[in-house]
Amino acid sequence: MNMVEKVARALCVACGNDPDRLEPGNCVGDWEGCDAVMPNGDPSHFMWRSWVSEAKAAIEAMRDPTDVMIGCGILAYDGKCEQSYRAMIDAALKEVK
DSSP: OOHHHHHHHHHHHHTTOOTTOEEESOBOSSSOBOSEEOTTSOEEEEGGGGGHHHHHHHHHHTSSOOHHHHHHHHHHOSSOHHHHHHHHHHHHHHTOO
């Protein structure tokens, strides 16, 4: 699963929806197509696909880290990017005022 799908699924769940629920019709936007066929033969897509644009916007908004995120990333760096990345995301989540 790529990051856009992970974020789209999280947004879908945060809004009280099942990301794996099938919605009638082709999904339009960044991805056009269908994931399955409804019992009546109509195309359908997973609900999370409806959140892809929002997911991309959320990821794009995090492109430039805050000073706090940078500081936490530097402190957490141990030669592995994953630990630094997680520390920066954790810092971003704690910055809410």
